[in-house]
Amino acid sequence: MTGETLPKAGKRLFIKTYGCQMNVYDSERMADILRPLGYGMTDAPEDADLVVLNTCHIREKAAEKVYSELGRIKEMRAARTEAGGARMGVVVAGCVAQAEGEEIMRRAPVVDLVVGPQAYHKLPELIARTTRALGERLSADFAPEAKFDALPIARQVDGVTAFLTVQEGCDKFCTFCVVPYTRGGEYSRPTADIEAEARGLAAQGVREVTLLGQNVNAYSGGPDGLAGLARRLAAIEGLDRIRYTTSHPRDMDEALIAAHGELEALMPYLHLPVQSGSDKILRAMNRDHTAATYLKLIERIRAARPDMALSCDFIVGFPGETEADFQDTLNLIEEVNFASAFSFKYSRRPGTPASAMPGQVAEEVKDERLARLNALLDAQRMAFNASQVGRTLNVLFERPGRYPGQILGRSPYLQAVHVDGPERLIGQIAPVRVTQGNMNSLTGDLILEDPRSSRPKAGSAKKVLA
Numbered sequence: 001m002t003g004e005t006l007p008k009a010g011k012r013l014f015i016k017t018y019g020c021q022m023n024v025y026d027s028e029r030m031a032d033i034l035r036p037l038g039y040g041m042t043d044a045p046e047d048a049d050l051v052v053l054n055t056c057h058i059r060e061k062a063a064e065k066v067y068s069e070l071g072r073i074k075e076m077r078a079a080r081t082e083a084g085g086a087r088m089g090v091v092v093a094g095c096v097a098q099a100e101g102e103e104i105m106r107r108a109p110v111v112d113l114v115v116g117p118q119a120y121h122k123l124p125e126l127i128a129r130t131t132r133a134l135g136e137r138l139s140a141d142f143a144p145e146a147k148f149d150a151l152p153i154a155r156q157v158d159g160v161t162a163f164l165t166v167q168e169g170c171d172k173f174c175t176f177c178v179v180p181y182t183r184g185g186e187y188s189r190p191t192a193d194i195e196a197e198a199r200g201l202a203a204q205g206v207r208e209v210t211l212l213g214q215n216v217n218a219y220s221g222g223p224d225g226l227a228g229l230a231r232r233l234a235a236i237e238g239l240d241r242i243r244y245t246t247s248h249p250r251d252m253d254e255a256l257i258a259a260h261g262e263l264e265a266l267m268p269y270l271h272l273p274v275q276s277g278s279d280k281i282l283r284a285m286n287r288d289h290t291a292a293t294y295l296k297l298i299e300r301i302r303a304a305r306p307d308m309a310l311s312c313d314f315i316v317g318f319p320g321e322t323e324a325d326f327q328d329t330l331n332l333i334e335e336v337n338f339a340s341a342f343s344f345k346y347s348r349r350p351g352t353p354a355s356a357m358p359g360q361v362a363e364e365v366k367d368e369r370l371a372r373l374n375a376l377l378d379a380q381r382m383a384f385n386a387s388q389v390g391r392t393l394n395v396l397f398e399r400p401g402r403y404p405g406q407i408l409g410r411s412p413y414l415q416a417v418h419v420d421g422p423e424r425l426i427g428q429i430a431p432v433r434v435t436q437g438n439m440n441s442l443t444g445d446l447i448l449e450d451p452r453s454s455r456p457k458a459g460s461a462k463k464v465l466a
């Protein structure tokens, strides 16, 4: 940075993030890029000098939210101008920007700048240009490589967990999905760059990283793929936990499965979407695997790591899905037993092959199937959480809980865990005896090490009742 770009104090930036964790990462990076221009974060959009909506295009509802938010922003900006305030800049970033840039400019004149997920490293330059010539827009056709090279390695984080994007884009072309169009082809960042970023995070007190990629287990930026990367990161002092998401069943290779059995830092929780349990639907989705090969894969993963908790994505009402196909999905779920899951009604996305397929399923049928699917998935989640009662789990404490004296952390299986305990444990991993398994969290007691005897002992009186 040169002297000329040093911060002008006091400009406020509001970023609203929609969609996946990769957008969360991108939003943080946008804040990093804009900080040297003098932008500090605010939680109040009405006070912001610059509002960024980092958008998601995956389902229709997600995309439509942007336009209603822009309506609110238009009013905020008008109120501010009326009150004599400085002009509020409005940026639409992310996947809707990429897919519908021109439509956004047409539908929402309040927007100054549209910038796709591969071009946000250009924000400082773009903002400078738009403040000179309003209404200018830059298209987002840049290689991801250029973006990552342009981003400052130094990130500012204040938590004990962090996201780290290692791979972007997708070459799989599932017939329902916009990602290959909005995020482009698969690109993996070089291992050395990721290691440098991870070291920087660890130096700021981050104990757990979640490696992000649309097809994270297709990572190919270094030897031995994602398994090799996980090994390198596990060796970083202070970095005790590694997670990754989202994976494709086709890319779950031997090395990665084996790494789950060998690397203590690799957490026993895997998000491995299957989308459907029907071979006919899987074929129409272009998933390139069957229900049986998915089940076989789960068996191999569990052989390497018997306590692996599994998470999944499901789509109901894909074109051509019959009651029997849906039943196949329920059967697959019964077989796997998921610790958690996300389920969606099929949403017709313009430009994707499935949107033009015959046999589109009626909305009421989708609703009804979704309800049955969720009932089963909720029961499995509840059973998984309940099965932890009496076990001792290592919990990484992240922040104070909602009630005084309470702290909140995560189990290895990504469950939220509440305990009564001191705030000094935030940033530490400590054993907890689980006393209660709820739908969305666990409750437990700290097992504090007695420094004299170094024998574990009960942390609170509640343990006696457990």
Ligand code: 5AD
Binding pocket: 058, 059, 176, 177, 178, 273, 275, 313, 314, 315, 344, 345, 346, 347, 348, 349
């Ligand atoms: N309709 C419904 N769900 C979708 N997903 C992706 N595209 C669609 C769509 N068109 C879901 C998939 C994917 C998750 C991120 O979003 O389940 O795994």
Ligand code: SF4
Binding pocket: 170, 171, 172, 173, 174, 177, 178, 179, 180, 214, 215, 248
């Ligand atoms: Fe979309 Fe399929 Fe690629 Fe996942 S693997 S991002 S669902 S196209």
